[in-house]
Amino acid sequence: MSDATVLQQEIAVEQEHVDRVYARLADLRQDASRAEKEGYQLAGVGTFGALVERDAMVYHRARRRHALDAEYEGLVFGRLDLNTGAVHYVGRMGIRDENSQSLVVDWRAPAAAAFYRATPADPLGVIRRRMIQSARERVTNIEDDLLDPEAAPDDMRVVGDGALLASLSKATGTGMRDIVATIQREQDDAIRSPASGVTIVTGGPGTGKTAVALHRAAYLLYADRSRFAGGGILVVGPSGVFVNYIATVLPSLGEDTATLRSLGSLVVGYDAVRTDPTDVAALKGSLRIRRVLERASHDAVPGGPTELKLLYRGALLRLDNNELERVRRKALQRGARRNEVRGVGFDRLFDALWAQAKGSVRNLPEKREFEAELADRTDFRDFLRAWWPRLTPMRVLRWMAEPARLRAYANGLLSRDEIALLQGSFDDLAEHGPTIADVALLDELDELLGRPRQAQKKSGNPFHVRDGVQEVSTFSDRQAATRAQVVREEDYRDYAHVVVDEAQDVTPMQWRMIGRRGQYASWTVVGDPAQTAWSGDVDELDRSRDRALGSRRRNTYSLTTNYRNSSEIFAVAARVIRTIMPDLPLPSAVRSTGVEPVDLVVGAAQLPDAVRESAEKHLSDVDGTIGVITPVERRDEMAQWVAGLPERVQVVTALQAKGMEYDAVVLVEPAEIATDASGTRTLYVALSRATQRLTTVGTRDWTNR
Numbered sequence: 001m002s003d004a005t006v007l008q009q010e011i012a013v014e015q016e017h018v019d020r021v022y023a024r025l026a027d028l029r030q031d032a033s034r035a036e037k038e039g040y041q042l043a044g045v046g047t048f049g050a051l052v053e054r055d056a057m058v059y060h061r062a063r064r065r066h067a068l069d070a071e072y073e074g075l076v077f078g079r080l081d082l083n084t085g086a087v088h089y090v091g092r093m094g095i096r097d098e099n100s101q102s103l104v105v106d107w108r109a110p111a112a113a114a115f116y117r118a119t120p121a122d123p124l125g126v127i128r129r130r131m132i133q134s135a136r137e138r139v140t141n142i143e144d145d146l147l148d149p150e151a152a153p154d155d156m157r158v159v160g161d162g163a164l165l166a167s168l169s170k171a172t173g174t175g176m177r178d179i180v181a182t183i184q185r186e187q188d189d190a191i192r193s194p195a196s197g198v199t200i201v202t203g204g205p206g207t208g209k210t211a212v213a214l215h216r217a218a219y220l221l222y223a224d225r226s227r228f229a230g231g232g233i234l235v236v237g238p239s240g241v242f243v244n245y246i247a248t249v250l251p252s253l254g255e256d257t258a259t260l261r262s263l264g265s266l267v268v269g270y271d272a273v274r275t276d277p278t279d280v281a282a283l284k285g286s287l288r289i290r291r292v293l294e295r296a297s298h299d300a301v302p303g304g305p306t307e308l309k310l311l312y313r314g315a316l317l318r319l320d321n322n323e324l325e326r327v328r329r330k331a332l333q334r335g336a337r338r339n340e341v342r343g344v345g346f347d348r349l350f351d352a353l354w355a356q357a358k359g360s361v362r363n364l365p366e367k368r369e370f371e372a373e374l375a376d377r378t379d380f381r382d383f384l385r386a387w388w389p390r391l392t393p394m395r396v397l398r399w400m401a402e403p404a405r406l407r408a409y410a411n412g413l414l415s416r417d418e419i420a421l422l423q424g425s426f427d428d429l430a431e432h433g434p435t436i437a438d439v440a441l442l443d444e445l446d447e448l449l450g451r452p453r454q455a456q457k458k459s460g461n462p463f464h465v466r467d468g469v470q471e472v473s474t475f476s477d478r479q480a481a482t483r484a485q486v487v488r489e490e491d492y493r494d495y496a497h498v499v500v501d502e503a504q505d506v507t508p509m510q511w512r513m514i515g516r517r518g519q520y521a522s523w524t525v526v527g528d529p530a531q532t533a534w535s536g537d538v539d540e541l542d543r544s545r546d547r548a549l550g551s552r553r554r555n556t557y558s559l560t561t562n563y564r565n566s567s568e569i570f571a572v573a574a575r576v577i578r579t580i581m582p583d584l585p586l587p588s589a590v591r592s593t594g595v596e597p598v599d600l601v602v603g604a605a606q607l608p609d610a611v612r613e614s615a616e617k618h619l620s621d622v623d624g625t626i627g628v629i630t631p632v633e634r635r636d637e638m639a640q641w642v643a644g645l646p647e648r649v650q651v652v653t654a655l656q657a658k659g660m661e662y663d664a665v666v667l668v669e670p671a672e673i674a675t676d677a678s679g680t681r682t683l684y685v686a687l688s689r690a691t692q693r694l695t696t697v698g699t700r701d702w703t704n705r
């Protein structure tokens with residue numbers, strides 16, 4: 001029998017099982033819809049109990065239907081034939097038949113672990129591992145690994161060679177795909193690492209760190225749903241572009257309890273995309289800026305009153321600037337937070353006025369009455385508001401735009417050159433909002449200023465809009481929601497798990513910002529030190545990370561295979577990083593396309609055409625996305641050069657390219673990116689984004705660096 005015939009026969013065998021699974025899925029879906037409809041009909045009964053029941057039913061069934069729909073495509077992707085004679089199918093969700101027999105095991109269940117972990121050396125009871133590829137409900141291909149030939153029955157057939165490679169050669173879409181069907185063993189170790197403590201995953205470009213981090217989030221939700229869905233999972237990535245790219249992975253895993261944020265949007269109310277020049281970003285990211293902010297948070301309000309004059313029962317009470325300063329300083333002693341100790345400041349002001357009044361006012365009433373009389377006066381209240389207003393972090397950060405203030409706050413903490421570097425970097429705050437680095441400063445100021453105590457606001461709507469079940473709003477749902485903690489206040493901070501992706505680029509100040517949101521969390525931290533753009537103090541960076549992670553137990557994993565780049569493309573990236581890190585262990589790229597990257601050096605006048613033509617060429621070379629990666633300063637001009645090309649062509653800066661992946665990349669002016677060691681690491685990142693094709697275009701030769 002030919003190989004092709006055997007394959008067709010085996011496909012037919014699997015198709016039979018897959019048909020059963022989809023038939024069962026259709027039944028379950030119908031059940032869910034019916035129950036949902038019945039739930040709505042209960043409304044007609046009109047009793048309170050019926051309404052409560054209705055909403056609970058509708059809510060749960062709608063969720064169930066949503067889950068069934070989300071996992072439709074490629075639902076069954078694996079089969080294990082065990083030496084006990086048992087057969088397990090592995091898929092995106094667990095499904096049982098009407099007799100509660102398992103038709104598919106959820107990929108995260110212990111019974112599915114062998115699918116990812118079994119090797120010929122350690123088959124874990126698996127004789128044959130089969131990967132089943134399908135399009136919608138049709139099985140299209142099968143790839144087998146025979147792990148324990150000695151135990152294999154004579155009639156067992158083994159087909160195919162390389163499901164992983166087939167999956168890696170598929171075109172890249174605009175969003176990241178899940179890898180549940182082809183998770184490799186070293187990745188699976190990290191995904192199933194213990195739920196508590198800190199899981200640290202390192203590895204070179206394309207080794208699946210992001211994929212592992214996200215699948216780990218899905219695994220944790222499966223392994224201990226009440227803990228992780230209840231507390232929530234925070235996923236932090238470097239940029240908005242990146243967060244959009246990975247946003248598609250978690251819903252496809254059926255999870256809706258993860259909050260995805262970029263470093264510029266972690267603080268409520270901000271969605272920063274602007275970047276500072278590298279040296280400014282390093283300064284703003286360094287812990288030394290904290291003391292500068294602390295001074296600002298205690299300073300007098302610009303334009304605030306410099307004296308207090310009150311005519312009281314015929315006598316003039318007067319506090320000059322020195323006196324006012326003394327009162328303010330005293331109230332702000334020992335790290336007091338300005339917005340929280342307003343009352344203390346006011347009390348001290350009353351004390352100072354009282355002391356004066358005692359010497360100059362006849363018929364002075366009791367101190368209490370004296371205070372009440374003053375507190376009733378509009379002129380006095382106006383003074384208090386101007387002298388000690390409630391300050392927002394943004395208002396204080398804007399003070400730093402004033403050179404004299406910045407110099408005063410930074411005096412003795414930053415060098416002259418550093419102060420000069422910062423000068424001007426806060427000028428655009430009012431008009432353009434904060435930069436990504438500023439957001440961590442705003443969070444720090446929020447901490448330093450504190451917040452006035454407020455009555456707890458009741459939320460009108462207990463549900464996030466996210467899962468589309470807005471209609472549930474009864475008492476029972478609210479209770480259920482509270483149990484599941486679907487309700488999270490806007491500035492929620494008590495996450496059960498925090499995932500930090502591209503951790504090598506998180507600055508010390510940003511670690512503080514993230515740490516505030518993960519005080520009770522377990523953590524997954526993934527990154528690659530060789531890809532960092534950080535140009536500041538490395539020890540300080542390590543210390544801040546350690547402080548955020550605390551003394552929790554750490555489990556460290558390293559990934560060694562680059563699944564993204566063709567070996568031809570990664571060879572170019574590897575050459576670049578070797579120039580500054582000759583001994584760095586690099587991952588091995590498993591896939592060769594036989595196509596060498598192209599390097600073009602052209603005159604400045606030809607650059608726009610060369611970029612556009614390269615992008616056009618790649619449009620015909622590949623089916624998926626094409627990234628045009630540019631130095632930060634050239635972003636806008638590049639967008640013009642490629643204007644009008646299909647949406648598959650996306651312009652990003654070298655910094656925005658962090659974590660991203662494209663089928664083809666046109667990298668513009670590499671020499672302008674690699675101006676120093678940090679720039680060389682950024683160039684390494686940019687060069688390792690493409691799966692199939694890479695063209696570098698510039699006006700200068702950059703290869704002999």
Ligand SMILES: Nc1ncnc2c1ncn2[C@@H]1O[C@H](COP(=O)(O)OP(=O)(O)OP(=O)(O)O)[C@@H](O)[C@H]1O
Pocket residue numbers: 164167168177178179182183184187203204205206207208209210211212528531563564658659660661688
């Ligand atoms: N086991 C796997 N099966 C199939 N594809 C995989 C596997 N592991 C990783 N990939 C794919 O390899 C590519 C790179 O993965 P990912 O982005 O997670 O790597 P990374 O280590 O975070 O990369 P970088 O550090 O360069 O940003 C993705 O397209 C991912 O889907």
